Ligand code: ADP
């Protein structure tokens with residue numbers, strides 16, 4: 001299967017996940033996430049604003065704000081460029097992908113981010129990921145020195161060959177783990 005076919009199949013499966021099961025898994029994933037040493041140590045946490053069929057990052061954002069973390073989320077530009085900007089629920093706009101992103105251009109330096117929660121459609125057991133096809137995270141993570149973690153539902157763990165430019169995440173947190 002090509003990456004493109006796999007993406008379509010994974011989006012289909014994500015959309016078919018029952019809401020009840022998804023909510024349980026999301027809550028469990030957040031509980032597991034906040035137990036990570038990399039989370040506990042992080043002062044600045046990068047996460048993302050997700051599609052409804054993805055892991056519900058709003059649960060993580062809410063918890064991380066309670067824990068006193070600075071939250072940063074992606075802002076994209078053409079040509080595969082992405083930066084992270086401080087999350088402010090009152091200053092978001094819709095981007096070309098149909099996702100909300102910060103209106104502000106105030107970029108937080110890569111070296112100031114301690115932990116990046118990386119989105120993905122599928123992951124292999126080496127942490128290689130299938131993204132949405134823009135290659136944004138492969139570019140961003142190529143010279144990122146901090147920690148990376150993704151959250152995955154059981155059916156998102158797959159065996160596939162990465163491309164030479166793919167950058168793996170250091171940890172994939174799976175539902176039911178820990
Ligand atoms: P995704 O990671 O979102 O699943 P791909 O891995 O298929 O998407 O990457 C999408 C495109 O991004 C590829 O065609 C690739 O050429 C480009 N790309 C990935 N990493 C880099 C990089 N470090 N520099 C320039 N282009 C890159």
Ligand code: MG
Pocket residue numbers: 129130131135138165166167
């Ligand atoms: Mg890739």
